[in-house]
Amino acid sequence: MNISDPLTASSPGPRDNCPPFDIDTIRSQFPILQRRIHGHPLAYLDNAATSQKPRAVIDAIQKYYLQHNANVHRGVYQLSEEATHDYEASRDKVQRFINARERAEIIFVRGTTEAINLVAHSFAKPRLNPGDEILISTLEHHSNIVPWQIICQQTGAQLRVIPISDAGEIDTTAVDTLLKPNCRLLSLTHVSNTLGTINPIQQMIRQAHQHGIPVLIDGAQAVPHLQIDVQTLDADFYAFSGHKVYGPTGIGVLYGKREILEQMQPYQGGGDMISEVTFEQTEYNELPYRFEAGTPNIAGAIGLGCALDYLDAIGLQQISRHEQSLLDYATQALSAIRGLRLIGTARNKAGILSFVMDAAHAHDVSTVLDQAGVAIRAGHHCTMPLMARLGVAATARASLALYNNRTDIDALAAGLQEVKRMFK
Amino acid sequence: MNQELRELYQEVIIDHGRHPRNFKVLEDHTHCQKGYNPLCGDRLQLYLRVRPGPQPVIEEASFDGEGCAISMASASLLTESLKGKTPEEAKTLFQQFHQLLTGGGDNTQTDLGKLQVLTGVRAFPTRIKCATLAWHALLGALDQGENKPDNWVSTE
Numbered sequence A: 001m002n003i004s005d006p007l008t009a010s011s012p013g014p015r016d017n018c019p020p021f022d023i024d025t026i027r028s029q030f031p032i033l034q035r036r037i038h039g040h041p042l043a044y045l046d047n048a049a050t051s052q053k054p055r056a057v058i059d060a061i062q063k064y065y066l067q068h069n070a071n072v073h074r075g076v077y078q079l080s081e082e083a084t085h086d087y088e089a090s091r092d093k094v095q096r097f098i099n100a101r102e103r104a105e106i107i108f109v110r111g112t113t114e115a116i117n118l119v120a121h122s123f124a125k126p127r128l129n130p131g132d133e134i135l136i137s138t139l140e141h142h143s144n145i146v147p148w149q150i151i152c153q154q155t156g157a158q159l160r161v162i163p164i165s166d167a168g169e170i171d172t173t174a175v176d177t178l179l180k181p182n183c184r185l186l187s188l189t190h191v192s193n194t195l196g197t198i199n200p201i202q203q204m205i206r207q208a209h210q211h212g213i214p215v216l217i218d219g220a221q222a223v224p225h226l227q228i229d230v231q232t233l234d235a236d237f238y239a240f241s242g243h244k245v246y247g248p249t250g251i252g253v254l255y256g257k258r259e260i261l262e263q264m265q266p267y268q269g270g271g272d273m274i275s276e277v278t279f280e281q282t283e284y285n286e287l288p289y290r291f292e293a294g295t296p297n298i299a300g301a302i303g304l305g306c307a308l309d310y311l312d313a314i315g316l317q318q319i320s321r322h323e324q325s326l327l328d329y330a331t332q333a334l335s336a337i338r339g340l341r342l343i344g345t346a347r348n349k350a351g352i353l354s355f356v357m358d359a360a361h362a363h364d365v366s367t368v369l370d371q372a373g374v375a376i377r378a379g380h381h382c383t384m385p386l387m388a389r390l391g392v393a394a395t396a397r398a399s400l401a402l403y404n405n406r407t408d409i410d411a412l413a414a415g416l417q418e419v420k421r422m423f424k
Numbered sequence B: 001m002n003q004e005l006r007e008l009y010q011e012v013i014i015d016h017g018r019h020p021r022n023f024k025v026l027e028d029h030t031h032c033q034k035g036y037n038p039l040c041g042d043r044l045q046l047y048l049r050v051r052p053g054p055q056p057v058i059e060e061a062s063f064d065g066e067g068c069a070i071s072m073a074s075a076s077l078l079t080e081s082l083k084g085k086t087p088e089e090a091k092t093l094f095q096q097f098h099q100l101l102t103g104g105g106d107n108t109q110t111d112l113g114k115l116q117v118l119t120g121v122r123a124f125p126t127r128i129k130c131a132t133l134a135w136h137a138l139l140g141a142l143d144q145g146e147n148k149p150d151n152w153v154s155t156e
């Protein structure tokens, strides 16, 4: 892929020599930030739901359809070779980005949800017997709860839940007692999408491995903000979504250790995942294709590869630093508003601020903010069991991305003052 | 504050949202219906006491639950306007109210009195479900006949 923007040059792995972080340059690379909403500049603070896309990603997708569109892995002609090349080059980019040992460990899926369902059906289900357990935490998104409930129902296994503190931190002392011999898998979010809590996953993976229990990490909210190294983490599976990491929707990644993937049955059957089919039997293709049945989201994978190049060129460390500093600024700004209570006060947090207000319900807060051009999320954030644990029906949630600045936070704070005036 | 917001959050709505009327469990209810908006998690329970007989009449209406100002105010105003109506009249009111919010074309709409304050919701399509939550519960309650409290009606 040949993209003219100097920030998107492909690079082998994380770089130390990134250009200085310049927020105005970065903002200018996201066309949607030019939009005005109800007459105000857009302050997009719903990045945990989905992130905006840099022009490089939009261009890469368009370029694929304008110049290279063909099906992958089949045609013996130039276009198909180009499409296959770009699609597979994205797999290499993902491999480098999360530091997987080999490209065969990178499976393209629709998103985190599909990745978790794949592991549930192809890895966990055949290994589960009545009385076995799957361990998750209170912080999980519905997509890391419901797939387990489904296979528990089918196998007679039980779902167990690690408790959290009022601040929204995992109770690590409870973990050891929950990692019992009949526990077959720990499936845990890296970063909470509702509270921003960064879980100590490296330590927890080590704990689980001491008991011989494999671990799936839901990295949907971590990959956009933290440098991920699946080998250092020693995660058995790691899942994330393209659209939350400045790539397109409909594409995501399941990383799995080769030795585990090799023992797994296919998730779906169809074209591309086979090496030989007769009506009597089928021989499955090698990794990773065994898990990629059917024509994949080619443009999506290419867009995702481009997004990862974009992040690499800026540098995850610089991004983390920027977002942490903005999180501090936002935490102070919101804490200064009387009648506002922050929900989720873990010591180690990513840029997510959930809150409730005495003056108004989260839904009303969101409507008023929208009229000021400030986009936040209100509701249960697909974490209803977590909301029940915290004793709130809904929160308002502002979530940060690399292109947010203090002006966005000031617009949020001003909007919240307006809420207080209206609902006093 | 812009004009649309002012029309949405009129004083009556903020007042009813904050101090909903008939906000209680109706112990001697004849009908009870839970309503749920899965989009935002708003939940409420609507209670009716209908005097039976050849001419049934809604004698009492109440609700409890949790939700935004719009859903609470709408439920509150609904319970106020139900008292003394026959179930058939209540269903007609539902139709008229729905018409009011979705602005279904003709401008020969009935004046719905105090309920008119909810007209501002029209400019906020994402909030119409908040305003109609209690009303869907009303339909559910009337359709179920006698007590069947464990069925939810949903705005989805």
Ligand SMILES: Cc1ncc(COP(=O)(O)O)c(C=O)c1O
Binding pocket: A048, A049, A110, A111, A112, A113, A114, A141, A143, A144, A189, A191, A192, A193, A218, A220, A221, A241, A382
């Ligand atoms: C922590 C977490 N896990 C999983 C998901 C599901 O991601 P997707 O809808 O992209 O499959 C999300 C997205 O909302 C999330 O925040």
